[in-house]
Amino acid sequence: MHAQWNDRESLMHPASAPDYMREEQLRTLQLQRLRAITKHAYENQTLFQERMDASGVKPEDIQTLEDIRKLPFTQKTDLRDTYPYGLFAVPMNEVVRLHASSGTTGKPIVVAYTKEDIEVWNEVMVRTFACAGLHSGDIIQNAYGYGLFTGGLGAHYGAEALGATVIPISGGNSERQIMVMRDFGTTAICATPSYFLHLIEYAEEMGIDWDEIPLRVGVFGAEPWTDEMRKYIEGKTGIKAFDIYGLSEIIGPGVGMACEKQQGLHIFEDHFMIEIVDPVTDETMPDGEEGELIITTLSKKAMPVMRYRTHDITSIIAEKCECGRTIRRINRIARRSDDMFIIRGVNVFPSQIEAALLRVEETLPHYQILLSRSGGMDQMEVQVEVTAATFSDTVRGIEAVHKQLSDAIAHILGIRVKLTLVEPNTIERSMGKAKRVIDNRQND
Amino acid sequence: MKLKQLSVFLENKHGRLRELCAVLAENGINIITLSLADTEQFGILRLIVKEHNHAKTLLEEKGFVAKLTDVIAIEVSDQPGGLSEILRIEENSGIGVEYMYAFTIKSGENAVLLFRFDDMDKAVAALQNAHLNILGSVELYQRAEG
Numbered sequence A: 001m002h003a004q005w006n007d008r009e010s011l012m013h014p015a016s017a018p019d020y021m022r023e024e025q026l027r028t029l030q031l032q033r034l035r036a037i038t039k040h041a042y043e044n045q046t047l048f049q050e051r052m053d054a055s056g057v058k059p060e061d062i063q064t065l066e067d068i069r070k071l072p073f074t075q076k077t078d079l080r081d082t083y084p085y086g087l088f089a090v091p092m093n094e095v096v097r098l099h100a101s102s103g104t105t106g107k108p109i110v111v112a113y114t115k116e117d118i119e120v121w122n123e124v125m126v127r128t129f130a131c132a133g134l135h136s137g138d139i140i141q142n143a144y145g146y147g148l149f150t151g152g153l154g155a156h157y158g159a160e161a162l163g164a165t166v167i168p169i170s171g172g173n174s175e176r177q178i179m180v181m182r183d184f185g186t187t188a189i190c191a192t193p194s195y196f197l198h199l200i201e202y203a204e205e206m207g208i209d210w211d212e213i214p215l216r217v218g219v220f221g222a223e224p225w226t227d228e229m230r231k232y233i234e235g236k237t238g239i240k241a242f243d244i245y246g247l248s249e250i251i252g253p254g255v256g257m258a259c260e261k262q263q264g265l266h267i268f269e270d271h272f273m274i275e276i277v278d279p280v281t282d283e284t285m286p287d288g289e290e291g292e293l294i295i296t297t298l299s300k301k302a303m304p305v306m307r308y309r310t311h312d313i314t315s316i317i318a319e320k321c322e323c324g325r326t327i328r329r330i331n332r333i334a335r336r337s338d339d340m341f342i343i344r345g346v347n348v349f350p351s352q353i354e355a356a357l358l359r360v361e362e363t364l365p366h367y368q369i370l371l372s373r374s375g376g377m378d379q380m381e382v383q384v385e386v387t388a389a390t391f392s393d394t395v396r397g398i399e400a401v402h403k404q405l406s407d408a409i410a411h412i413l414g415i416r417v418k419l420t421l422v423e424p425n426t427i428e429r430s431m432g433k434a435k436r437v438i439d440n441r442q443n444d
Numbered sequence B: 001m002k003l004k005q006l007s008v009f010l011e012n013k014h015g016r017l018r019e020l021c022a023v024l025a026e027n028g029i030n031i032i033t034l035s036l037a038d039t040e041q042f043g044i045l046r047l048i049v050k051e052h053n054h055a056k057t058l059l060e061e062k063g064f065v066a067k068l069t070d071v072i073a074i075e076v077s078d079q080p081g082g083l084s085e086i087l088r089i090e091e092n093s094g095i096g097v098e099y100m101y102a103f104t105i106k107s108g109e110n111a112v113l114l115f116r117f118d119d120m121d122k123a124v125a126a127l128q129n130a131h132l133n134i135l136g137s138v139e140l141y142q143r144a145e146g
Helices: A002-010 A014-020 A023-044 A046-055 A065-070 A076-081 A115-131 A150-162 A174-183 A193-205 A227-237 A350-360 A395-413 B016-026 B052-061 B082-092 B120-129 B137-145
Strands: A095-101 A109-114 A139-142 A165-167 A188-191 A217-220 A240-247 A252-258 A265-267 A272-277 A291-297 A308-314 A341-343 A346-348 A367-374 A377-385 A418-422 A437-439 B003-011 B031-038 B042-049 B066-077 B097-107 B110-117 B133-135
Touching (some): A014 A115, A023 A046, A023 A291, A065 A272, A095 A150, A139 A174, A150 A165, A150 A252, A217 A227, A240 A265, A346 A350, A377 A395, B003 B110, B031 B097, B042 B097, B110 B120, B133 B137
Parallel strands (some): A217 A240, A377 A418
Antiparallel strands (some): A341 A346, A367 A377, B097 B110
């Protein structure tokens, strides 16, 4: 049994071949794809064409990989401003799937896939699972949310394409998650790291011993987490926890994945070209230096995204990985260059909270966002100062204001968060300006 | 006819009510009566003080949200059925009570109750029609001091 196990592990999935491509072959493939996608985007995306024309750059100007620097950046706001279908680069009858993620002001960001794009997505997800040592015969419990969010279906079809058995359980219902894990013999789970921390606590309360569960791999992503959290999870449960990286704007999960060496995340460079730039000057940074990660989709037909500003701060690891893969790695994402944070897998900008508060109040009240972790789950509380205008001297009146504010936030974010009305001047001001986000999640 | 009531928003936070009272005490402001409505998250303190405008300014300077609201003080006989009668009069006129509380002072053999109705003018008219005694501020403050 043990020998067979090792044999299977050493068998590389055929889809993983590009991970081991010779470097010059990889760069040649990248250039070829970059030139093709630039032409495709130029011919089919009005916004990209206008920007190229404005800077006098033609697709033919892309002669080397470094020439990518001549191309304009894509911002998250570009995806919002062209809502819903403005960046689609193929006719609608070629689009086989739509997904959406939260935008910056309430409107979501819509992304599209052709049949080919879905195949690429499945391929990178197979390679992702292979990085974690998963293969046909594994039972993968997919606790990412199914629906518009790319996490659920992305992991689902990738696991099927790998040849594994998928349990499409989606998020929530912790007791059932643990029961299924134990009774179905789950060997791998996909979840947000904060949800898995919650499951660990839940299992403890249920008196479940992790030895009863054959789980050996966790694929955790959709929100930033730390190496300390990884070690905690591994120590508690005896599984190996892998960091997965992806963004809906690019494809969803499957842009990058940690391998068994656990030193950074391999980026599937044949489909995603990465650069690191200084977030302030936009200058390209050399390998090893920290800056903002920029991603270009090299093969996405339905909606190519050129030089996407992820606002994720990391650096490229150019040294070869001991695992043998030749595709380069990035370091674990530690922070962002903007004020976005992620709560329960949902991207949140303080500006969204402001927009919600302004729907109810005429002028923006002082407010603060408190992030904490309780029971393994990320919690968000919005504190809003009561003003003379919102203060009613009846309980009913104040509760009505509370409900209006709370509903407005839920409407924009899609998740309900705790809202507390506080007295004036209780939110600390520094230099006259309140600090909007207090993140206590690491301290808990 | 109507009285000014001072309402203050309070977070359910240790020591907050005491701080408020200290501000009034330091400035020699006497609380004639008060009521505290509280929920899990917050409370509303309602105060009757003679120097309500001054008290409001003082509290606002200390960072409280305060507001002046009209209320009515009604004299009722201190015996079973006294309150019931007021409520019947208002109910018959289609007026609802937003909140009410009692005074700590008595007016002879009568009790004094404080009301906030959803339609204050209509409420006053209905009470006057029924010949109930509505106490004015001057009279009330005098009794409180006397």
